[in-house]
Amino acid sequence: MDLFTFLKPKNELEGSQSSAESMPFIPDSLWVKCPACNNMLLASDLQENHRVCTKCNHHFRMSARERIELLSDENSFTEFDSEMISDDILNFPNYKEKLEAAREKSGEKESVVTGKCTIGNMDVVLCVMSPDFMMGSMGTVTGEKITRAFEYATENRLPVIVCTVSGGARMQEGILSLMQMAKTSGAVKRHSDEGLLYITVITDPTTGGVTASFAMEGDIILSEPNALVGFAGPRVVEQTTHTKLPKGFQKAEFVQDKGFIDAVVQRKDLRKTLSTLLIMHNVKENS
Amino acid sequence: MSAYDKVQAARNSKRLTAVDYIGKMFGSSFFELHGDRRFGDDKAIVAGLAMLYDVPITVIAIEKGRNTKERMARNFGSANPEGYRKALRLMKQAEKFHRPVLCLVDTSGAYPGIDAEERGQGLAIAENLMEMMTLKTPILSVLIGEGGSGGALALAVADEVWMLEDSIYSVISPEGCASILWKDSTKAPEASECLKLTSHDLFDLGVVERIIREPSNIDDRKMFEGLKMLIARTFDKNLALDTERLLQTRYARFRRLGSHS
Structure with missing residues (x-):
């Protein structure tokens, strides 16, 4: 053979x-x-x-739409910027084809779906990343949509919930993808400085530039069980250090143990947990 | 020079490092401050106080080391979380005393180690991005060699970002990009072109405000004096702004980066 x-x-x-x-x-x-x-x-x-x-x-893994359905009150979700697409500003090899394939596969225009909805009849801005769109890679549209969502929430004094899943910054948009880390972090900071609540829900996998920006910036950081979360991917860490990785390395429970995640929440309990946390932050009921 | 020539120039072991710049611009006025007050002192980050003519400033630099021994001690300029936390501590201190902050960036990236991950490398970078955006004192970042991804950005959320002519700034290393794209890291030269990582590319993309001429050698007094004067003039300009205006301009600088239809 x-x-x-x-x-x-x-x-x-x-x-x-x-x-x-x-x-x-x-x-x-x-x-x-x-x-x-x-x-x-x-x-x-x-x-x-x-x-x-x-x-x-x-x-x-769960598509962005399935997750929105899971978390939001029925038919309450109104999407923002649903038509926004990337320009391929660097004219990067095969990027247009890759975007086309990702749109086909995911049914989404970009790697994040943003909008507002109610959870337990409380108004929130909800951003959900898509594992089916280039594994949630963060390009300039991803950053722009998340930034706009935070700016909308700041203006309207609403809490933000972001569900992350991402391989990191998108290399096909080069440095401009990297700049989205700064841009989104700035928008998160302005929202935070207004005394508003931001909850991160980490899902498998969340790595690279998303971990090193808005995924780790929540007032409260939740994670689904066993989700991989880290800055460098496990293979990179292994290759760099030539060391066998400890058991459970970069898994949500391990990361919680190290002090970087507030709570690991079962998917079936996620909606209830979010709604309880919203109540504890005096989020007003939708009128 | 091709993009890959620039990559090699930026990584050249004979290239001047951050301590050279600090020595030439600030001489004996530089007083180093150590430690993050949380865990330890990361030698990959050199930071402290210095006199810029008659103005005290805070200098925070990533140092690769100038010879093998130094490079080992400096972890080749790859910072751990405590390095970024030391940087943040000193930025907050600068804010308290309304001192301008000068960052010198030269790193292949934040260290991807087991310990670094366990101590929250992602969080350390994220916190710097957030806090620098609203730090109530002028910040200027100069890329003097390699600008490797998030590990470089963690010291480059600033009012202005400058690059030495042969320095690079990229979301991923050309080797990493080539091995993902073409499953072949030897295609790094092609990847370097695609990534648009040279100072001139980044100037055209609006990511940097100024390109600085390379020093011909460590005794190029004219270059170091010129750079020092430019830094002083920029800080003067930004110190004169009221804080709200300064922060609004900084936010807008990053806010406009990106492109979409």
Whole structure:
């Protein structure tokens, strides 16, 4: 057997797993294999359980729209800047095609969906990043939409909730992606200086420039169980230090243990938790 | 010079480092201040007080080291969280005494170590970005060599950002970019072109306000004196602004960066 055919079945298997993991919608007729416990789950069961494995509690990734539906009161979400798209200002190789493919895959125009909604009948600005759009990479539109969302919240004295998932700053927009870290942080700071509440919900994975900016800037930082959160990715850390990584390294529970996350919250409890925290900050009911 | 030539020039081990600039511009007036008051003293960050002519300023610099021994001690200019926290502590101190802050940036990136992650590298950078945006005293950042991603940005949220002509500033290393794009890190020269990381590219993108001529060597007094005068003039201008105006201008500087349809 030559090397290529020897490797191929394994690669195909890995490929099929990762596509099931990131698939935004799974038809009812399908079975899904849990990548954590390897049990076969009925797709409709998985969907009903908010994409959490019924056997081992593994939290599958969730599309931005599914998450908005999970967290906001029914039909309360009004989207901001839904048509804003990137210009490919650097004319970066294959970027236009990549954007096109990401739009196709995710059904979104960019890697974050922003808007306002109510949670427990309280007004909030909600930003949800999309794992299906270039794994939530932060380009200039991502930064602009988040900045505008914070500016809107500051002007209207509303709390902000951001659900993060991101591989970091988007290299195809070069330095301008990096600048979004500063831009969003500035908007978060102005919101904070007005005495307004910002809650971060970290989901798997949140790394790089998003961790080193708005993901870590919340007054309260929540995370889903077992979410990967860090600045440098685990592979980079391993390659740089030539050391075996400690058990659970950069997982939400580990990071909480180190003092950087306020609470790890099960997905089924997320909406209730947010609504309780909003009440504790005297967020007014929608009138 | 191609973009990759600039990358190599910015990384050249014979290139002048932050302590050279501090020595040439501030001489014996520089008084180093150590430690973050939380965990330790990160040698990758050199910081302290200095006299800029008759004005006391706070200087915060990332130092790579000038020889192997120094480079080891400085962790090759890759700061840990306590380095960024030392920087923030001294920025807050500068704010208290209304001293301008000069940052000299030269790093391949924040250190991606196990300990760094465990001590909150992401948070340390994020806090600097937030606090620098509203720091009530003028800030000026000069990239003197490598500007590696978030680790550089953590000292470059400023009223103005300048670059030495052969320095670079990038969201990712060209090698990292090439290995993601083409699964081949030897294509770093091509990636360097795509990333638009040279001083002239970044000037055109509106990310830096000024390009500074390279010193021909460490004895190029004219260059160091010229740079010093430019810094003094910029601080003078910004010290004259009322705080609200200063911070509004700083916010607007970053607010406009990006492009969309």
